[in-house]
Amino acid sequence: MFKSILLPTDGSDLCEKATATAVEFAKLHQARITAISVIQPLLMPSLGDSGAMISIDQYEADMKAAAHDHINKVAAAASAAGIPFEGMVTASPNPYEEIVAAAEKYGCDLIMMASHGRTGLSKLLMGSETQSVLSHTKLPVLVLR
Template identity: 40%
Template structure:
């Protein structure tokens, strides 16, 4: 059985669903939990007269504030269930590689992620970190789909 689960969160509703699933599974297995949120590095974008919408410091401050909130939500769900949980916030890219790196570094034996269940052109245009994780990791991955939230 699994001993250490990694839950990747982006603060979305499907991430909350994946969190509940990971906590339930950890409780069943007697496992511990690590929650990770990955902040993508600042990108200076230009438009017109070299316009910058925000500075790197402001971007990182806002991103860290959101990350702390997302990770606290996971911590609280785990605490209510009596599951030991640590949190990690990393800055890096590509996101799926950072998630896998944290899982390996922390000795996790399962990655739990949410998926919006996008298909076809929408998946192609928007990309999917979950899809990239599935294609690149050698660790087992549990995918929790948005469609499961309704039922």
């Protein structure tokens, strides 16, 4: 039924559990996995005359390295299971846009993603990437907890 799965990952424990589930699901359905890790730009509030200086170049390098590490973990799991795999790292202030675009670009017929279950003020302020994906795609989305 599902032959091409898009798996967003941020390297969290919940995403690692989702990876294991996606690999088993892909094996069962003889599907391929396309993984995506989206780097969000550093948003810095005005610190006035005091505050720590952060190197934006170092931040970007660290985030790219971490994102590639997340993708490599999914690649290793897919490889061990004999599942076709493709991975990508992108950057956007709105990860859901990259996730939806990647699903279309790579012809995915299912998006499997972890839900981080934000609640309260953090959900109000930061929103939910999962909810945004659900709102902006016509594809089935399997949310894993």
